[in-house]
Amino acid sequence: RKEVEQDPGPFNVPEGATVAFNCTYSNSASQSFFWYRQDCRKEPKLLMSVYSSGNEDGRFTAQLNRASQYISLLIRDSKLSDSATYLCVVAKLTGGGNKLTFGTGTQLKVEL
Amino acid sequence: DTAVSQTPKYLVTQMGNDKSIKCEQNLGHDTMYWYKQDSKKFLKIMFSYNNKELIINETVPNRFSPKSPDKAHLNLHINSLELGDSAVYFCASSPRLAGASEQYFGPGTRLTVT
Numbered sequence: 165r166k167e168v169e170q171d172p173g174p175f176n177v178p179e180g181a182t183v184a185f186n187c188t189y190s191n192s193a194s195q196s197f198f199w200y201r202q203d204c205r206k207e208p209k210l211l212m213s214v215y216s217s218g219n220e221d222g223r224f225t226a227q228l229n230r231a232s233q234y235i236s237l238l239i240r241d242s243k244l245s246d247s248a249t250y251l252c253v254v255a256k257l258t259g260g261g262n263k264l265t266f267g268t269g270t271q272l273k274v275e276l
Numbered sequence: 277d278t279a280v281s282q283t284p285k286y287l288v289t290q291m292g293n294d295k296s297i298k299c300e301q302n303l304g305h306d307t308m309y310w311y312k313q314d315s316k317k318f319l320k321i322m323f324s325y326n327n328k329e330l331i332i333n334e335t336v337p338n339r340f341s342p343k344s345p346d347k348a349h350l351n352l353h354i355n356s357l358e359l360g361d362s363a364v365y366f367c368a369s370s371p372r373l374a375g376a377s378e379q380y381f382g383p384g385t386r387l388t389v390t
Contacts, residue, residue, distance in 0.1 A: 198378075207366055207381035208319065249317065262307075262370070263332060264379060266319040 165190055168267035170252050176273045181242050185270045187235040187252030196255035196262070197228050199237050201248045202269065208251055211237075242274045279303050280382035282367050288388045289357055296353045297385045299367030307331075308350040309368040309379065310342060319366070325350055357389045 170187045177183050189197075197214035212219065214226040214235055225238040235252055252267040280301045289295055301308060309332075310322040324332035328344040339355040350367060367382040 207383050209381065210378045213378075251319070258332070263321060263324075265321075268316065268318050 166267075167191055167265045168252055168254055170267040170270045172268060172270060174271040174273050176275060177242055179242060179244060179274055179276055181274075182238065182240045183242055183272060184239075185237045185250055185252075185272075187237075187267055189233050189235070189252075189254045189265075191254065191256060191265075192230075192233060194233075194254040194256050194265075197226075197235050198253040198255070198264075199224075199226055199235075200251040200253055200266070202251055203248045208266075211250070239272075242272075244274050244276070247272055247274045280367055280369055280380050282365075282382040282385050284385060285383060286386050286388075288390065290390055291357055291359060293357050294353070294355045295357060295387075296351055297365055297367075297387075299350045299352070299382055301348055301367075301369040301380070301382075303369055303371075303380060304348075305369040305371050305380075306347060307370045307372060308344065308347070309370075310350065310352050311366040311368060311381075313364045313366060313384070315363070323350075323352075359389050362387055362389045 168189050199211040200208040201211045202208040212221050214228045216228050218227045223240045227236045249269040249271045251269045255264045283298045307326045309324045313319045322336045323342045325344045327347050341353045344350045364384045364386050366384045368379040370379045
């Protein structure tokens, strides 16, 4: 079983739609959680951190359920520019520092 | 002003060659990383350095040797390149070793081994 699992998609949605991505992780010792965004042939960039209380940044809302080891990302009023791959990331503090484990990503295509 | 830069951006080489990729960050961060993203887009950590000291060394073949001459630079040397080494290699940095700190990625080096 992969440490971080995501539905690869693609999710094809019309502009203005609301779309939700889910992610599960296997290591209950994971301590920090993030969503990164990666555009085609570009580097990953942090979209937002994810907190147990849930957090919102504009049209984006992230939720964490530690008991179920489940993370979600909701995008409201999707824009063409939201088209990208969304990477679920979990971090664990090891003897060697903060180690990030990436999911394989969920591809989103927003269409006119 | 590029925060994390890598050279070269593209690298095409033959099997058996030795090549190096360079990475520099001007963010003043203490920690730097190398990641490999394969053809299936899976991004996996290879190494991390904190203040020039090797901290994380995943199960990477010893043909891969990272070197950090100072905390702003982390280079990756690969000996005896194999077809399976073809991938995009990303360098990243973060302000500190621990804590929920963001990692900043370089633009990637697309390595093709023929």
